[in-house]
Amino acid sequence: MTPTSTPRPRWQRRSEDRPAELVAAALALFAERGFARTRLADVAARAHVSKATVYVYFANKERLFEAVVRETVTPNVDRAEALIRGYDGSTPALLRTLLLLFDGLLDSPMAAVLKVVLAEAGNFPELARVWGELVLQRMFALVQGVIARGIERKEFRVVNPAEMVPLVMSPLLLLGLWKHSLAPHVPVVLDRHAVLAAHADVLLRGLARPEDAHVQG
Amino acid sequence: MTPTSTPRPRWQRRSEDRPAELVAAALALFAERGFARTRLADVAARAHVSKATVYVYFANKERLFEAVVRETVTPNVDRAEALIRGYDGSTPALLRTLLLLFDGLLDSPMAAVLKVVLAEAGNFPELARVWGELVLQRMFALVQGVIARGIERKEFRVVNPAEMVPLVMSPLLLLGLWKHSLAPHVPVVLDRHAVLAAHADVLLRGLARPEDAHVQG
Amino acid sequence: MTPTSTPRPRWQRRSEDRPAELVAAALALFAERGFARTRLADVAARAHVSKATVYVYFANKERLFEAVVRETVTPNVDRAEALIRGYDGSTPALLRTLLLLFDGLLDSPMAAVLKVVLAEAGNFPELARVWGELVLQRMFALVQGVIARGIERKEFRVVNPAEMVPLVMSPLLLLGLWKHSLAPHVPVVLDRHAVLAAHADVLLRGLARPEDAHVQG
Amino acid sequence: MTPTSTPRPRWQRRSEDRPAELVAAALALFAERGFARTRLADVAARAHVSKATVYVYFANKERLFEAVVRETVTPNVDRAEALIRGYDGSTPALLRTLLLLFDGLLDSPMAAVLKVVLAEAGNFPELARVWGELVLQRMFALVQGVIARGIERKEFRVVNPAEMVPLVMSPLLLLGLWKHSLAPHVPVVLDRHAVLAAHADVLLRGLARPEDAHVQG
DNA sequence: AATGAATGAGGATTCATTCAT
């Protein structure tokens, strides 16, 4: 009944990518300063919107962080799964490929997000839950599958694959945290690629069947 | 007959113990809630003093945290160094002993402090520096020394000891963070001692000289 | 019929007027209690806003004070300059007019602000700078110009105009401080207008050319 | 009955000049930072005693300030009175001498104390009272007496001596405040001695009897 | 949908003052 039948929007950019822009801004700041010290005002400024606009898309700071986690993490894990899925070479080679892939993740924002999740898990259990569901479980299954494959194919000695997952992953965790936390402030130098090469070596030797000890994947 | 006959002093003078009590209170709270969400008021309450008393001993929240780091960390590292110093068995056995010792540290407050340091390193570089100096460098030297000893004594194959240090330590980092961050919130179960046992196995096999591949320390 | 039928908004949006209202509130309190003893909470209350609103408009207490100085002082100096500008009578008469104008300022908040600026100059150099720029230099030039005019027109004997400025102004300073500082607490009585009349007399006689000594402006 | 019958003092310096040392320390700090921003802790440190010791001698901060005012001011006023008392030259010469004396006071701590008293009069009326009693009334009487003397001796024209006092004193007030408040922060330069010379000139000409207008004291 | 304006609920820090020794 209103005469203004032309629903002309009052704002220029009604872009659907607002949320993505906000998430990107938030990611950068959370990574740099952590959760508590990141101000929503800064996130808004970085995304060129007003503070209030953040609340149009996210109920509160925590939900915004959750979105950051989801967006940051999912594509990476997807990629890892895809890359592994169709692999048909030897398992040692597969494991090396996998480590290489993870090495790449260390340069992605995922490493920074991980740091924040670990730090804030106590304060925001929901966050830990999301991470567990979106990343941990999938990654865990993935790595565990690779180990099991190696055992099945007699390429690895018989071990409990579940126990191996942390061993495979932990150097990556260490390197990721190192990069984002201590490296800038501590004089110790860590050659990431050398460490990862050593990791692959030690791991594959450690997994090799005694009778294959002289062989390297 | 006067009922208000107990002229109990309003406060006690305990300058010897106060700092330690404050550090203990702060440690508990920092570990539980992180740096930002810990209120000095709570630290004070937990130590049974007034807020202002905290400032008698520590210039500000950050210095209090530094004190927590120092006090928490130093004795543990001292112990590790002492335990290793006089060891004269085989290096594989020594490495196992060392891992056992570190395993014990996972139950100490040090693991919790580590989490907070990693989280706040960006905001308080001084803290990262302190940690680097007090823990990292000493621990690094310690582990590196053990590896070098093994190589010298022909118990390990020839590797770059510096690159091995992160590999030796990283599962402990993972388990420590797991315990204090994710474990309570994620359904995945991790059998710490099984993982560490697997770690020792894989590590020692991975370090073994090819011709000794059948032997286990 | 519902008794709670008045959905009166919790606050109003009045960004045009707020700063002026805050400055007015702050002026009153600074004048009464000085800078240090004025609480932002009281300023806010007096302006009927919350504490935080003060910070929407002023970065901190000092900037608020600066705004008070600017707003209080500028119009008065403008007025003085305007009044003098088009004057075309004799210089002695002009000087008397000027003193009358300044006499009026003693009743304005400017006198109170002056007191606070003098008191806080040491702590907030920026404030002294602002005052110097906004008031001192302009007033100085103004008075100096009047003296120079009198000399040029042979109405005053030849003196250094710059040295006369403090002499012209100082009784006003004294009377202003008297009013706002000591008068309420000290039994000595000072008849302001009599003093100013005497000031004009002495000053003009003191400036008169010897041969005109019997004449009075 | 106690065997320690020798009442040996437990503290080294039981000096009677403790209060004076405290007053001196307080004076320096009050002058520099004003009342509110001077911390008792700093006063104590400057006097090489503990904070609590201040309270042995002064009931609170305000009383300490009162002591500062008394000690600082009394000797100066005494000196002024003494110097004037026996004077037997001409009154114009006496007035010039008096101004010279006051000029000297501008370099004494009295000028700084004056600034603080003016600033804090509103908050601490007692302070204004003390100043009024100790300084104002005596100075007032003193100057008024000189003016009256000049009139009596036909050296000055007939004026109301009470009204002249502020005129005589105000340039000194201005110069004192200038020195301690604005001078350090404002680019305007004020030649103190030139101003005072001009003051004496204008004042004496302004007070001269018309028939003596050509004469200068 | 977008935002400028406003605010509630803290939270760190300061400092005069008091107490126990």
Add this chain to the structure above:
DNA sequence: AATGAATGAATCCTCATTCAT
């Protein structure tokens, strides 16, 4: 008399969040 230790009472400022437009 002297003081180290302790504290109560502020007070500034911050920031996530909400409201009115």
